[in-house]
Structures are given as C-alpha cells and as structure tokens.
Amino acid sequence: MTGTRKTALVVRGGWKGHWPIEATDRYAAVLEGRGYRVVKSESLDSYLDAAALAETDLIVQTWTMGTITGEQLAGLSAAVRAGTGFAGWHGGMIDAFRNAPGYQLITGGQFVHHPRGFVDYRVRPAPERESHPLVDGLTGYPVNTEQYYVHVDPSVDVLAVTDYVDDPDAPGAAGTTMPVVWTRNWGEGRVFVTTLGHKPDDLTVPQTHETITRGLIWATR
Template identity: 55%
Template sequence: MTDPNRPHRRALVVRGGWEGHSPVQITDLFVPFLKDSGFQVDTADTLEVYTDAERLAATDLVVQCWTMGEITPEQTRGLVAAVRAGTGFAGWHGGIVDSFRGDVDYHFLTGGQFLHHPDGFVDHTVHLVPERADHPLLAGLGDFAVHTEQYWVSTDPDIDVLATTVFPAGEERDHPVVMPTVWTRQQGAGRVFVNAIGHKADDFDVPEVRALTERGLLWASR
C-alpha cells in the first residue's frame, strides 16, 4: 500500500502509434505498479504533450509506448529538454526504440534504434553483464530465457549496457553477434531506461523481464 503521507511523484504514460505492440494493454500492466510505488499516473494519447513544458517539468517519469509514427521537431525538442532538465524517460521494445525512425535527435535521447528482427518469435537467452552485477537493476537476477522477438539494434557507444543477447552465426553472419538488450543512459540531469523485450503482454510474465522493467521505471524517475 502507498503511504498516504508520502508526497506523490508524477508519471506520464504516453502511448499510441502502431497497434501491433498493444500500447494501451501493455502500459496498463504497469500503471498499478506505478501507483503502488507512489506515483500519480496520467496518460496521453498525443505527442503534443511533449510541447507542454510546464507539464513535463512537473513530471518525474515519462513512460513511452509509441511505435513508429511521426514526431515534430518541436515535440522532440520539448521531450529532450525535459529529460535533460531531470524528467526520467523509460520504455520497452518498439515503443521506445522503434519510434520516430527519421528523428536523429530522438535517437540520441534513447541511445539506440531498432533495425531488424528475425521472423516470428525465437527462443533466446538474455545474459546479464557480469561487470554490472552491482547495478540495482540486476540485484538478485540471473540469465534467463525468453520466447519473443529478438531485436537487432544500432546503439550509441555512450550507453550503460546491463544485458545482452546473442545472434548466432548462420546464413546472414559467419560469427555470433552480441547485441545490447537492456541499457540505461544519462542525458543531462535525466535518466533513460530501455528494455528491448516486450513485443507482447506475456513477455512480462517472465519474472526477470517484469523485474527489470519495474526497476528500470523507478531508476529512471527523477
């Protein structure tokens, strides 16, 4: 239960874009968690919210699930300015790294961009980075298996990679390729959290996926 005497932080869930990633259904999985963690939670189904500087300045965490779509330069500038001033930014899968494909400033914010995934859902293992075992997002967790889309992403070298997955050698590659799957990023005074897993709601039935995402939301918040 949330302590009624504890000041509320404010979370804003921004959801829309391609419906194949179930933006309402999956973000609704985390709204009760955020409320139980002491957040007042609002939702928005338009990117115009990113131009409301006063509202974003009063927001401690933006959770975005908006796949593909178009964002205006003004909207990007508003979001980036808010994060650099301290508003946290977090999300999963295509809702954060397959958003606004043509906007380089947005990609600099997230530190990564989706490029490709093998057809369908594939069994693969997520490996936690041993050198980051002391990070609060990873405490008590170990490597785990998932059956979902495996994202090939292009990432900025200035991210803190917490978990990876391996694309095996095969027809497209003559050697295995280690790919970032979960990472964080500092942007000015703000924190960014990205989890590349989360195409479908039952991906979050995997305890480690759920734990990493919940911890990432709290970590990113102001």
C-alpha cells in the same frame, strides 16, 4: 511539486501491434501501487506542455513508429535534460520516430532488424554489471519472442545482453553479443531501455517484469 509524491506521464500510441494500451496499463498500475500519480496521454502534444513536463518525474513511452514533430521532440528533450526520467521497452521506445535522429540520441539506440517470427534466446547480465541495481540477482533466463538487432550509442551503459541467433537475413551476425537492457543520462535525466516486451505475455516473464519495474523506478527524477 506537492510533497514527495511522484508524477508519471504515460504516452502511448503508434502501431497497435505492440499493444500500447494493454502494456502501459500494466505498468501504470505498478507505479500507482508505489504511490505515483499517473497521467495517461494518447497524444505526442503532451511533449509541448513545458509546465506540465516540469512537474513530471517520469515519462513512460510506448509509441511504435509514427512521426514526431520538431517542436514535440524539442519539448521531450528539454524535459529530460532538466531531470524528467524517460523509460520504455521494445518498439515503443526504440522503434519510434524512425526519421528523427535527434530522438535516437536521447534513447541511445535504435531497432534495426529481428529474425523472422519469435525465437528462443537467453538474456543475461552484461559482464561486470551483475551488481547494478537494475539486474542485481537476475541470472540468465530464457525467453521466446522477437530478438532485436540494434544499433547502440557507445556511451550507453549496457546492463543485459544476449547472443544473437543464426539468422539468414543477417549473415555473419550469429553469436554477436547484442544489448538487451541499457541506461544513459540525457542532461540531468535518466533514460532506461529494454528491447524485450513485444507482446503482453513477454511482460509476465518474472525477470523481464522485474527489470522493467526497476528501470521505471531508477529513471524517475
């Protein structure tokens, strides 16, 4: 790599209802403002270019649903295992490639369900994780958006949580502590996930924006 400048690869596509272009443009600008070289791609074939991935310090993905080939997944996994960071939010990260369990191993979690429409709920640091650099100083705050019900790997580091709302489609789940922000390691690489970020307005919530910004920096090689 040349000097100390970091390179970020933004991979975006899939279902358009999560605004993959608008959302990733927001954080591409944030990274560029911090001196990163940002490369944007609208093809999962970016995960086939091993040489380019070896020179990439961070992959930011927003690709809801869709299909990933075995070769593309292998390329992504190998890059992260070798130290490239992997980060993203909401469905673009954990409602991607539903039929690829190997992808879910990398992210450490998978979207399962959300209550109908947008709901009010509070996000707060997980107990005993308040001092982690990703959530340090971010006290509990309200949001109005989709609330993800997720299945998560027990090995992830959950940093922020919420209490699941009363939901007739998920009887008995009300009050369950649900992860909102987590991290994990995949080989030498760091992985950052937040369930927030359904719509562009969600990303303007100061605490959400700050958490994502910190997560991108944290995940970078």
